[in-house]
Amino acid sequence: MIKQGIEIEHAAALLKLLGDKTRLTMVKILADHDCCVCEFVEIFDTSQPAISQHIRKLKDAGLVKESRRGQWIFYSLNQEYEQFDFVQLLLNALPSQEEKLTELEKQGKRISCE
Amino acid sequence: MIKQGIEIEHAAALLKLLGDKTRLTMVKILADHDCCVCEFVEIFDTSQPAISQHIRKLKDAGLVKESRRGQWIFYSLNQEYEQFDFVQLLLNALPSQEEKLTELEKQGKRISCE
């Protein structure tokens, strides 16, 4: 039998995870751009450990994955996440957070390491 | 300017509210049926104050409304809720909880007062 859709318990846990302004915004941003911790620190004007701890929760849930590029670790949405469709449904209903990145760019604080 | 969609802060608060197994299931059930507290007490096999407190959170957020019918207070989704579309989007992605009500019915514990 093919498992389809999301169980309600799982959904509740996921919504709880996303039910935090910082994490939700992070995930929305990650839907369009890979980012590293130091960028989020700038964007949210908060401490590095606070960001790392949010990232860890997202990673533990399987929602984001990491890839090291030199000095930096870049995070991105994990397209293989079991309930990726559900997450996308949600994210599509949210307003773009693009301006947060363009602001970063403007300040010359966007990291790119191609 | 017409306000459209949901702000990310508001969305986070809403997801947090729904990020609880009991509340999420309640809301999913209420999408199809009005229910009263004592029914939820049966369905979730939990205490009456616990249910009342969950209901209050949903009511405070504007997500559900109440109407007294005799001895009982029936709760239902508030279709006028500001972000009702967003909530519906979410609920539609969740599996039916219909069996919880049919189970109630079978036990003769469904309240109806027409």
Added chain:
DNA sequence: TCATCATATAATAATACACTTATATAATCA
């Protein structure tokens, strides 16, 4: 009016959460 049923509210206690500070790890670069 009194007993009962449905629900709300208050007080409390246990747990979870998100931040802070301090420190560790890991890569880079002089």
Added chain:
DNA sequence: TGATTATATAAGTGTATTATTATATGATGA
């Protein structure tokens, strides 16, 4: 190799959350 930069982790703290117990309110029906 030693300094620097990026990130993770650990420990501690204040606050939020959720349940419990006890009590109050409000409607019904004998």
